[in-house]
Ligand SMILES: [Mg+2]
């Protein structure tokens with residue numbers, strides 16, 4: 001089975017320093033949903049792993065997060081794309097949980113869900129913590145330059161072997 005792990009904000013949809021707190025604020029990056037569709041057609045299952053500390057901060061609640069993900073699933077369906085599973089961490093940094101990236105808890109859950117090692121599995125993110133979480137489980141880190149990606153690239157210190165691409169559409173094109 002082929003699997004790919006995606007961060008959400010800054011990879012699939014436009015990011016905001018003010019958090020994505022409403023369905024209206026969730027807007028797909030052009031080409032990202034079509035990229036997911038092409039990955040699906042090439043046999044990839046797509047899992048999302050996303051830090052959503054806005055919940056822990058009280059900026060939005062679970063029904064709102066569910067509504068945002070409902071919008072994402074529907075937008076995907078309109079272009080023939082399918083996201084298999086969404087894993088999210090609702091905690092703030094202070095909670096010291098094991099799921100908030102750069103910790104690897106969400107990726108461990110994904111490995112468990114699919115009953116497979118994540119070694120070499122592409123993991124796409126726009127922040128260093130996405131890449132760090134990936135390398136902890138030997139997944140292959142891909143940095144996209146959408147969202148916070150350019151800032152992340154400029155700061156440097158990327159994990160060894162990180163591949164850098166302009167956006168998810170380009171990542172998909174290289175994988176299929
Ligand atoms: Mg992100």
Ligand SMILES: [Zn+2]
Pocket residue numbers: 089090091097098099100
């Ligand atoms: Zn967490």
